[in-house]
Amino acid sequence: PLLTRRNLLKASAVAGAYGVGVGIAGKFGVAEAAPEPQVLKALKTTASLTDSGVTKDIMTWGDAGMPPVLRMTKGKPFAARLTNTLDEPTTIHWHGLRIANKMDGVPFMTQPYVYTGDSFDYAFTPPDAGTFWYHPHCNTLTQMGHGMTGVLVVEDPDDPTFDAEVVLNLRDWRLGGDGQFIAAFRPRDAAKTGTYGTVRTANWHQEPQYDAPAGGLIRLRIAVTDVTRIFSLKMEGAEATVIALDGNPVPKRFPLDLLLIGPGQRLDLAVRMPDNEGAIATLEDIRGTTPKTIAKLRAVGTSLKRNVGDLTALGENPVAKHDLSAAQKIPLILSATAESAPVDSICGTLGYSFWAINKIPWPGDTPDPTAPLAELKLGKSYILQLENVTPHTHPIHLHGMSFTVLSSPTRDVMPLVTDTYLVQPDEKVQLAFVADNPGDWLLHCHIIEHQKTGMTSYVRVV
Numbered sequence: 001p002l003l004t005r006r007n008l009l010k011a012s013a014v015a016g017a018y019g020v021g022v023g024i025a026g027k028f029g030v031a032e033a034a035p036e037p038q039v040l041k042a043l044k045t046t047a048s049l050t051d052s053g054v055t056k057d058i059m060t061w062g063d064a065g066m067p068p069v070l071r072m073t074k075g076k077p078f079a080a081r082l083t084n085t086l087d088e089p090t091t092i093h094w095h096g097l098r099i100a101n102k103m104d105g106v107p108f109m110t111q112p113y114v115y116t117g118d119s120f121d122y123a124f125t126p127p128d129a130g131t132f133w134y135h136p137h138c139n140t141l142t143q144m145g146h147g148m149t150g151v152l153v154v155e156d157p158d159d160p161t162f163d164a165e166v167v168l169n170l171r172d173w174r175l176g177g178d179g180q181f182i183a184a185f186r187p188r189d190a191a192k193t194g195t196y197g198t199v200r201t202a203n204w205h206q207e208p209q210y211d212a213p214a215g216g217l218i219r220l221r222i223a224v225t226d227v228t229r230i231f232s233l234k235m236e237g238a239e240a241t242v243i244a245l246d247g248n249p250v251p252k253r254f255p256l257d258l259l260l261i262g263p264g265q266r267l268d269l270a271v272r273m274p275d276n277e278g279a280i281a282t283l284e285d286i287r288g289t290t291p292k293t294i295a296k297l298r299a300v301g302t303s304l305k306r307n308v309g310d311l312t313a314l315g316e317n318p319v320a321k322h323d324l325s326a327a328q329k330i331p332l333i334l335s336a337t338a339e340s341a342p343v344d345s346i347c348g349t350l351g352y353s354f355w356a357i358n359k360i361p362w363p364g365d366t367p368d369p370t371a372p373l374a375e376l377k378l379g380k381s382y383i384l385q386l387e388n389v390t391p392h393t394h395p396i397h398l399h400g401m402s403f404t405v406l407s408s409p410t411r412d413v414m415p416l417v418t419d420t421y422l423v424q425p426d427e428k429v430q431l432a433f434v435a436d437n438p439g440d441w442l443l444h445c446h447i448i449e450h451q452k453t454g455m456t457s458y459v460r461v462v
């Protein structure tokens, strides 16, 4: 299933043919006729993930197995209607999109959860182009663990021209030898790295292979949507250049070489396919003892002889520039916590409390939130001073706003603009941003067992 540029254009032509609706104006977008909503029907189904038979109790949106790769255009309105046919409440969070608070998909905080049989209309205008993703924010370990993690692409009409595009949704499944789901987690692992899946997939297939034009330039959009696994990515057999991380262009392109990328993060690569027909480029995860193949690209046709240097730059996203001289610092300590009583919720509880931010454990989706970490003034600059005092790595995600990585005394960091930063053990890092989006915004670890056992809080922008 190779996505050629022509197919993409066809798909967007269809999307553009939808009728007109009521105009909507977002803070970050222009008023324009709202499109017909794309229906995202949350449902239970089966899928063929392993050789040991069909897996039951899969959760997804729509009838196509893996959740659809949603495509939208920077600055153009998008609408989706979530309808819930699961036997539990759900919502959709649009990870990394800087949109209005009431569209953010956090139950109790930004919207009511969507009961069985109910629906909810999401409508927004994505301000930034890039690779993003979407997932529920209710009973997350179960719903995401059982399949509800989808990739979202925001296109920019001025994007450089590639010869093909391949989207990879990377995730594991916790399945037993019979191909059926086993316990979602082990408490002793939740208190450490999180519990790993047993079956690895890209686009719900083990080691899939895609055809791509020989000698061509491929845009490989990778989203780590797994609930636990951190990857160390490497490309064998082709030259791969990092062009964007977490939806935003990197300040300077660099060759892919063992890049660590954690749950919630995205990576855009320009892959120069080999010239010889039949040659294979392999994306590998080299974290752990033996390299694991994630996906393969096979060169087809006569070489297009493209040169990665010919690619024009990706456009900057309109993220407000922070003012360091006026920025107020917000210290945040990520720690383990003495086990306290977990809070029960309609959005599920794991029954344990292992982690905390500034000593307060909170699972993030209960009717009675903890107090906000800080109250931020709209339009002012802030620096999150994250300190990880645990021996584990935590991908920390802020909703609603993107931040710039300023410095880390323990390693060299690029001034990346991102929504998810992988905080290493014992690392301290400074993340600067402008509080330009009003509302309550979650900040949490994207290792879902950590999120659900306490490593969650939020900031309030007023």
Ligand code: C2O
Pocket: 093, 095, 135, 137, 264, 397, 399, 442, 444, 446
């Ligand atoms: Cu990917 Cu709170 O989200």
Ligand code: CU
Pocket: 393, 394, 395, 445, 446, 447, 450, 451, 455
């Ligand atoms: Cu964590």
